[in-house]
Every structure is written in C-alpha cells, then in structure tokens.
Amino acid sequence: xxxxxxxxxxxxxxxxxxxxxxxxxxxxxxxxxxxxxxxxxxxxxxxxxxxxxxxxxxxxxxxxxxxxxxxxxxxxxxxxxxxxxxxxxxxxxxxxxxxxxxxxxxxxxxxxxxxxxxxxxxxxxxxxxxxxxxxxxxxxxxxxxxxxxxxxxxxxxxxxxxxxxxxxxxxxxxxxxxxxxxxxxxxxxxxxxxxxxxxxxxxxxxxxxxxxxxxxxxxxxxxxxxxxxxxxxxxxxxxxxxxxxxxxxxxxxxxx
Amino acid sequence: xxxxxxxxxxxxxxxxxxxxxxxxxxxxxxxxxxxxxxxxxxxxxxxxxxxxxxxxxxxxxxxxxxxxxxxxxxxxxxxxxxxxxxxxxxxxxxxxxxxxxxxxxxxxxxxxxxxxxxxxxxxxxxxxxxxxxxxxxxxxxxxxxxxxxxxxxxxxxxxxxxxxxxxxxxxxxxxxxxxxxxxxxxxxxxxxxxxxxxxxxxxxxxxxxxxxxxxxxxxxxxxxxxxxxxxxxxxxxxxxxxxxxxxxxxxxxxxxxxxxxxxxxxxxxxxxxxxxxxxxxxxxxxxxxxxxxxxxxxxxxxxxxxxxxxxxxxxxxx
Ligand SMILES: Nc1ncnc2c1ncn2[C@@H]1O[C@H](COP(=O)(O)OP(=O)(O)O)[C@@H](O)[C@H]1O
Ligand SMILES: [Mg+2]
Numbered sequence: 001x002x003x004x005x006x007x008x009x010x011x012x013x014x015x016x017x018x019x020x021x022x023x024x025x026x027x028x029x030x031x032x033x034x035x036x037x038x039x040x041x042x043x044x045x046x047x048x049x050x051x052x053x054x055x056x057x058x059x060x061x062x063x064x065x066x067x068x069x070x071x072x073x074x075x076x077x078x079x080x081x082x083x084x085x086x087x088x089x090x091x092x093x094x095x096x097x098x099x100x101x102x103x104x105x106x107x108x109x110x111x112x113x114x115x116x117x118x119x120x121x122x123x124x125x126x127x128x129x130x131x132x133x134x135x136x137x138x139x140x141x142x143x144x145x146x147x148x149x150x151x152x153x154x155x156x157x158x159x160x161x162x163x164x165x166x167x168x169x170x171x172x173x174x175x176x177x178x179x180x181x182x183x184x185x186x187x188x189x190x191x192x193x194x195x196x197x198x199x200x201x202x203x204x205x206x207x208x209x210x211x212x213x214x215x216x217x218x219x220x221x222x223x224x225x226x227x228x229x230x231x232x233x234x235x236x237x238x239x240x241x242x243x244x245x246x247x248x249x250x251x252x253x254x255x256x
Numbered sequence: 257x258x259x260x261x262x263x264x265x266x267x268x269x270x271x272x273x274x275x276x277x278x279x280x281x282x283x284x285x286x287x288x289x290x291x292x293x294x295x296x297x298x299x300x301x302x303x304x305x306x307x308x309x310x311x312x313x314x315x316x317x318x319x320x321x322x323x324x325x326x327x328x329x330x331x332x333x334x335x336x337x338x339x340x341x342x343x344x345x346x347x348x349x350x351x352x353x354x355x356x357x358x359x360x361x362x363x364x365x366x367x368x369x370x371x372x373x374x375x376x377x378x379x380x381x382x383x384x385x386x387x388x389x390x391x392x393x394x395x396x397x398x399x400x401x402x403x404x405x406x407x408x409x410x411x412x413x414x415x416x417x418x419x420x421x422x423x424x425x426x427x428x429x430x431x432x433x434x435x436x437x438x439x440x441x442x443x444x445x446x447x448x449x450x451x452x453x454x455x456x457x458x459x460x461x462x463x464x465x466x467x468x469x470x471x472x473x474x475x476x477x478x479x480x481x482x483x484x485x486x487x488x489x490x491x492x493x494x495x496x497x498x499x500x501x502x503x504x505x506x507x508x509x510x511x512x513x514x515x516x517x518x519x520x521x522x523x524x525x526x527x528x529x530x531x532x533x534x535x536x537x538x539x540x541x542x543x544x545x546x547x548x549x550x551x552x553x554x555x556x557x558x559x560x561x562x563x564x565x566x567x568x569x570x571x572x573x574x
Contacts, residue, residue: 080464094455105452106463114449117441121448
C-alpha cells in the first residue's frame with residue numbers, strides 16, 4: 001500500500017483566524033488509490049483542512065503540493081482542473097434546477113467548450129450521459145428530472161456527491177458526505193467509496209466511525225487544530241492518546 | 257425552442273404582430289411613430305440591463321454609461337459632413353464599446369454585491385462629468401449629428417433614416433435581434449454556466465469554472481447592446497448629450513426591468529412599454545404626474561412580486 005505515489009501533500013499547513021488556530025502545522029501525505037480518513041471532534045479543523053486542499057481557503061502559512069508542484073496560491077477553479085474535486089459539508093447545490101442539470105454543469109467542462117455562446121446546452125450527448133452516470137452512481141437516477149429543491153435532504157446529500165463525481169476528479173475531497181443520509185443510502189455510498197478508492201485518491205471526513213474504520217487505508221486524527229496521529233486504522237485505534245482525546249470506549253468496543 | 261414559456265411566445269407573437277402593423281395605422285402621425293420608436297430603442301437598452309441584472313446577477317447602476325457612449329462614439333468617429341454607412345459604423349461603435357466594457361468590467365467585476373453597485377455608479381458618474389465638462393465634446397449641450405448615415409448593404413438600400421417609419425422598423429429590428437441574441441446565449445453552454453454562477457457562485461467555482469471570465473464576457477455583451485441602443489437614440493434625435501448617461505437613466509431602466517419581471521427578458525419589453533405608457537398618460541393628466549407615476553410604480557411592484565411577466569405567467573402557464 002505504501003508504495004502508492006503521493007498525489008497531494010501538505011507541509012506545515014496552518015490556518016489562523018485572528019487568535020484561533022483552526023489548523024496548526026499540519027503535514028500530511030495523500031496517496032494514489034487510497035482512502036485517507038480524517039476524524040476529530042467538532043471544531044478540530046477538518047473542514048478547514050478540506051477547504052484549503054480545494055483552494056477555497058488560503059492558508060496562513062505552509063504549502064500544498066500537487067504532484068510535487070505548489071498550488072496553495074491558485075484559484076479554486078484551477079484546483080478542479082488539476083483533478084481535485086470536493087463536496088461540501090453543508091449541502092451546496094443548485095436548488096432551482098433539476099438534478100440532471102446540477103450534474104450537467106459539472107460535466108460540461110469535460111466534454112464541451114463552455115465559452116460557446118451559440119450551441120444549445122441541451123445538444124451535447126456526452127455531457128448528458130456523464131451527468132446521468134454520476135446520478136446512477138449515487139443512486140439518484142429516478143430523480144433525474146426533479147428540481148433539486150424538491151428532493152429530500154438525504155437525496156440532496158447524494159446529489160452533492162454526484163456533482164463531485166461528475167467533475168471526474170483524481171482526488172476526491174469529501175466533507176461528511178454521509179451526514180444526513182438514511183441508513184440504506186449510507187450503505188450504498190460506503191459501497192461506492194470502496195469501489196472508487198481502487199481508482200481515485202479520496203480524503204474522507206466522516207463522523208460515522210464504523211464507516212471510516214471500514215474504508216480508511218490511512219487515518220488521521222485532528223484535535224483542536226493539531227495533528228495527533230496518522231497511521232493505519234489499527235495503529236490509530238491502539239494509540240492511547242487518541243482513545244483519550246477522542247474515540248472513547250464505545251466506539252472501541254463497537255468496532256472490535 | 258429558445259422561447260421556453262408559453263406566455264413568452266404568446267406575448268412576443270402579439271407584440272411583433274402589432275408592432276409590425278402600427279406604422280400602417282399611424283402613417284401620417286410621425287410624432288407617434290417617433291414616440292414608439294423611442295420606446296423600442298429603450299426596450300433594447302432595458303433588455304440588455306435585464307440580462308445583466310436578472311440573468312448574470314450583476315446589479316449595475318452604471319449601465320447608462322454605455323448608452324451614452326454609443327451616441328458619443330458615433331459622433332466622435334464619423335467625419336462631420338459625410339454620410340457614412342450605418343452598418344459599418346454601428347460595428348465600429350459596438351467594437352469600441354466592447355473594448356471599453358472589457359477594461360471597465362475587468363475593474364468593477366473584482367467587486368461584488370453592494371460594492372459592485374457603488375463602483376458601477378461611480379464610474380458612470382465620472383463619465384457623465386467628463387462629458388459635461390469637456391469643451392471638445394460639447395459640454396452640457398453635447399454633440400450634434402449633421403448627416404444621417406446611409407444604410408446600404410452591398411449597394412442595396414432599403415432604409416432611409418430620415419424617414420420616421422423606416423427608422424421605426426430599424427428600431428423594431430434591433431428589438432428582435434437583441435431578444436434573439438440574449439435568448440440564444442441564455443440557452444447556450446455559456447448560458448448554463450452564467451445561470452450556475454448566478455444561482456450558486458461558490459459551487460460553480462468548485463466545479464472548475466472561472467466565473468470572473470464568464471461574467472466579464474456577459475458584461476461586455478450587455479454593454480455592447482446598450483451602446484447599440486444609445487447609438488439608435490442619438491441617430492433618431494440627431495444629438496447626444498450627457499443626459500444619456502445620468503444615473504437616473506440607469507435607475508429608470510432598472511425600474512422598467514423590475515416592473516416587467518426581472519430576468520424574463522421579454523418582460524423588459526413589457527416593462528418599458530408600460531412605464532412609458534403610464535408616464536405619457538400621467539403627464540397629460542396632471543402637473544403632479546411624477547407623484548402619480550411613483551405611486552403607480554410602487555403599487556405595481558408591491559402587487560406583482562414577479563413583475564408583469566410573472567403575473568401573465570400565473571394566468572397563462574399550464
Ligand atoms: N470563517 C471562520 N472564521 C473564524 N473561525 C472559523 C472560521 N471557520 C472555522 N473557524 C474555526 O476554526 C475551527 C475549526 O473549524 P472546522 O474546520 O469547521 O472544524 P470541523 O470541520 O473539524 O468541525 C473552529 O474552532 C471554528 O470555530
Ligand atoms: Mg466540519
């Protein structure tokens with residue numbers, strides 16, 4: 001496993017809000033075809049980390065390397081073009097249009113020139129096919145032509161994920177994708193992530209411990225902006241500091 | 257079909273049918289033909305604003321800057337006593353306007369929200385005072401157009417711009433072309449990203465689009481259409497002056513577009529006609545017409561949340 005290439009890397013990455021150290025001196029490596037779990041209590045800095053990895057938040061100091069190149073200063077849309085796609089913790093979709101159109105915005109960039117002022121947006125089959133495929137992947141195919149505001153909260157979470165997949169990234173940054181989904185849907189997404197990690201590099205922030213233990217090849221624990229440990233699931237579970245700071249007894253027993 | 261709504265198709269069919277016939281009934285009333293021509297020209301201006309404000313999400317209060325530029329640029333670049341070709345010079349005027357919009361857009365689009373409103377207003381006011389104070393451009397009196405351009409294409413000339421009826425059809429053509437251009441763009445792949453950027457800019461950026469570029473191109477398109485409207489207005493009346501680019505001009509156009517139904521495009525035509533119609537009515541009724549006008553507008557905007565187009569759609573859709 002460790003032989004996989006490093007795709008994305010942070011070096012002493014920090015984000016400070018005034019006096020608050022949301023993230024302090026984080027150095028992590030994300031490998032190709034691995035799922036890298038990130039856990040930690042609320043306010044640990046998980047979302048902050050993801051927001052910097054996708055370019056929407058600029059670090060106070062430190063750098064981000066993608067395939068060895070520094071990218072932390074680039075605009076967010078350039079991150080996407082380098083194959084770094086992200087989903088939002090707080091559902092962030094186009095509520096006024098259909099689910100298919102939501103995904104078509106994502107796929108259009110891959111298959112058709114978006115500066116074309118004349119060609120109808122509906123006339124491109126690859127754009128539509130790829131958008132449909134993304135909806136299939138997350139189990140939303142039957143909602144294709146429904147306005148996004150009209151589907152359930154759990155389904156909106158699925159759509160959120162479909163939109164990232166539709167950008168066809170190499171690196172998937174997922175911020176609590178399962179939060180708010182029903183049990184069935186969660187299982188479906190876990191299965192999907194298990195499949196996807198064979199080809200993508202995935203950074204997954206998730207509260208569901210069972211899911212994270214099952215999926216992670218590498219697991220990082222953050223606490224209060226600091227980096228506690230990174231290792232395999234077993235290494236992390238047997239680390240006394242982690243038990244103390246975060247996981248508690250219940251999770252340990254459950255997972256055993 | 258670029259006209260997706262039934263209401264839209266019905267309105268436009270009726271509008272163009274009536275508009276095509278109007279000069280036949282008003283043949284010897286060139287005052288009315290001229291008046292309606294002006295409304296059509298304004299409708300082009302308001303549609304271009306409706307596109308920017310309602311569809312791209314750029315709330316500009318400086319749109320009249322380009323309306324004025326359309327007139328000024330024409331007078332500035334044409335030789336004084338020579339009838340130039342209308343089409344060629346229209347392209348020149350629009351080309352230069354596009355360049356100016358590129359420069360201004362590159363500055364103002366770095367801001368958003370209330371700052372965007374402020375900076376677009378500030379820039380158009382600067383231009384207003386520049387033309388108002390400049391002797392070379394005629395100061396407050398502006399510049400006059402001594403020779404109306406000729407309109408031949410490949411040596412064939414159908415339109416004589418000195419003839420009010422001919423000018424009327426030129427303005428109607430401008431309405432049609434502006435409408436088609438905007439609707440085609442909105443339906444295009446470019447339009448998809450414009451729509452996405454308005455609905456959710458953060459997400460659109462996270463899907464890999466440089467929304468600044470999309471907004472800049474839209475801003476250039478909207479501004480260039482406004483310049484074309486300004487050019488027509490200047491040609492109709494034979495002059496251009498700083499009043500073309502007052503903030504009242506921008507503000508009135510915004511009211512017309514809201515009245516018609518923001519972002520509906522065809523509503524901009526409806527809003528312009530209604531506004532101008534009401535104004536004409538009240539002007540002839542009372543000295544205090546501004547008061548009535550204000551009251552009527554407030555009432556309509558309050559009662560019709562989505563404008564006149566929204567009201568019609570409620571009646572006619574499904
Ligand atoms: N925009 C912001 N301004 C100020 N503080 C912030 C901002 N965003 C996050 N924080 C702070 O940074 C810390 C980490 O937040 P976050 O990354 O959202 O945590 P997590 O996702 O792990 O729950 C929290 O203390 C939070 O209050
Ligand atoms: Mg979070």
